[in-house]
Amino acid sequence: MTPVPPPTRQPTTDTERRSAARISALATGLFATVVGAAAVMVACAPKRPVTTASVRGPAPAVVQQEELHGRLDGKDRVARIALAGGVTQAAISATTRWRIDEQGGRQLLVRGSGRESWRVEQRGGLLRIAGGGGDATPWRDGPFVARAVDRSGYVQFDNRRYRGELWFTPTDSGILVVNRVPVEDYLRGVVPIELGTRQAIDRSALEAQAIAARSYTYMRVPQDESQGAARGWHMVATVINQVYAGVDVEHPIVNQAVDATTGLVIRYAGLIVDAPYSSSCGGRTAGPREAWRGVGDEPYLQPVDDVNPATGKPYCDLSPRNHWVQEIDEAGIHEVLRRALVASGASNPQPARVQALAVGARTPSGRIGDLIVRTDRGDVTIRASDLRNVFRDARGAILSSTYFSVERELRGRGQLSAVSLRGHGNGHGVGMCQWGAIGRSRAGIDARSILRHYYPGTVVGFAD
Secondary structure, eight states: OEEOOOOOOOOOOHHHHHHHHHHHHHHHHHHTTTTGGGOOOOOOOOSSOOOSOOOOSSOOHHHHHHHHHHSOOSSSOEEEEEEEEEESEEEEEESSSEEEEETTTTEEEEEEOSSOOEEEEEETTEEEEEETTSOBOOOEESOEEEEESSTTOOEEETTEEESSEEEEEEETTEEEEEEEEEHHHHHHTTHHHHHOOOOGGGHHHHHHHHHHHHHHHHTTSOSSGGGGTTTSOSEESSTTSOOOOOGGGOOHHHHHHHHHTTTEEEEETTEEOOOOEESBOTTBOBOHHHHOTTOOOOTTSOOOBOBOTTTSSBGGGGSTTSEEEEEEEHHHHHHHHHHHHHHTTOSSOOOOOEEEEEEEEEOTTSOEEEEEEEETTEEEEEEHHHHHHHTOOTTSOOOSOSOEEEEEEEEETTEEEEEEEEEEOBSOOBSEEHHHHHHHHHTTOOHHHHHHHHSTTOEEEEOO
């Protein structure tokens, strides 16, 4: 490690601390249960001060050249993707020469060759960089910015490689880690995870997925990047938004699909649309209000049939989860009732004997709108938006879909002792059916036609 101590700066101001507190609250809420486990925890900080040579004064020519290669070129819209929050120490490295700057990238702090690993550590509202040999920089205000110097290099965090930059910001709950990356490069790490195919025959589906994911991204990443600076990120790298895993999941066929659709988004009435998608629809997609509470219908998100006229089967029938059965025993039934009571607002749910499950209403796409749990103390209604969570299994996995029927019920001692659910599809069912897109691609249908089917009335066009 070659630390470069910057000029001394006053401690964090009250305004900066209030800003950090806001970031901390957001980071805690989003990451405590979702990505907290991904945080890299390292041993105690080194005790002795920096002993390596320092560089003071104006940066030499070689550093100026490094800055040229290390910064994003500004040709593409830039996304800030939160990778982790609440991290007390963050281990970072790179694949080639790299550097870390403070003050949002304006002042060189340390630089490395790519063979070493460093740690970002926090104390209060301050950060420092510590090396494996016990060296450490002075404590400074963040954020710190890590970037590869060479264009062929990547920065690394949590054993994953990333394009662009890594930003480290101190918060009240720990270090917030954000990947600042051009949108097109971000999509290279999204599409392979979200669609899960690498076959050339699925090229149309990959292109459709890239366009849908880009539309979703553009709805959340402003053209003026500074609009997202208040909270520190635009999206998170989990199912809360789109699953993103950086360079390590990239694939040449997927990258070709992203490149072939560069800048293309889905538009309705001239505006970029929010383009949701799910794994498989079971033969018919759903409207937004069938899946989520407090949302309105959209003309481009109406339920559409997804049956292949040549086979009479859904295009998504090749999905391993398009048809499923879930068995629930007596203990599971009582847990379903408890969760249903909590979802209905009960603060102290009381036990009762479950006597039957009954479908109260079906949605326009055929999914369950209301499910009634009949008990010896009265009926409890589960709304569609709560169903998948209420029926999650012992491992915590939510129900595959709300497109199901009560197949079999067993009773004993005056109560329901077991039940079998038989369903179709996997996911909320709104928008593009991903396995359906794969099926359509294999049937020779192009990406634009795939998107027109799942988002009726839309057109594909350039974002900017």
